[in-house]
């Protein structure tokens with residue numbers, strides 16, 4: 495059976511998983527829009543969360559803050575991004591997480607994307623990666639590192655040169671793919687040909703049109719993603735699935751039920 499769960503509040507990810515009949519939870523360790531943290535809000539802290547999640551058979555995933563951008567040529571963003579990513583990885587290891595998800599980031603409009611790919615390689619060289627680091631495709635950004643398939647190939651080429659490359663995986667987001675301009679049908683094969691692995695699927699419908707560049711998730715049946723494409727992605731990726739959709743327990747449980755109904 496497909497291992498599934500939702501993006502939830504971090505205060506009790508085990509109870510959140512249980513409420514949704516889920517086997518995993520994903521969460522932020524703090525404010526996703528701030529250069530702060532990470533902080534474990536679970537009563538008893540990191541060690542208690544690790545022990546309780548193991549006992550409850552709930553897998554944990556940490557989503558890094560959105561403000562991080564290890565690709566950028568702006569030193570005042572890139573350097574703290576690396577430092578914060580290390581802190582996220584360290585905290586994730588302390589709670590026994592199965593992975594840390596981070597967005598692919600972007601370079602500035604007039605930058606050579608090659609600089610961004612090299613910045614990624616340098617970041618990975620310098621990190622201590624005790625839990626898998628999963629790079630996620632993004633919906634927008636004219637000069638993004640992981641929005642289009644050709645860029646993803648260049649990114650993977652660059653990071654494959656790092657001795658830490660085997661600690662780096664991929665998180666495929668269906669809303670981001672659709673809004674970023676990647677057709678969902680056949681996408682798993684196209685991605686696998688590049689990365690050789692998909693470690694996690696973010697299954698979300700998209701409020702916006704194909705290739706709009708907008709990142710607005712919605713519940714299945716209410717958006718513009720091709721349902722056949724989403725069904726194929728969750729069925730063939732061979733990876734756990736996280737919904738990052740609105741509606742709390744009710745909305746996300748309905749989305750998980752829809753995925754279970756279409757997964758082959």
Ligand SMILES: [Zn+2]
Nearest residue numbers: 630667696738
């Ligand atoms: Zn996502």
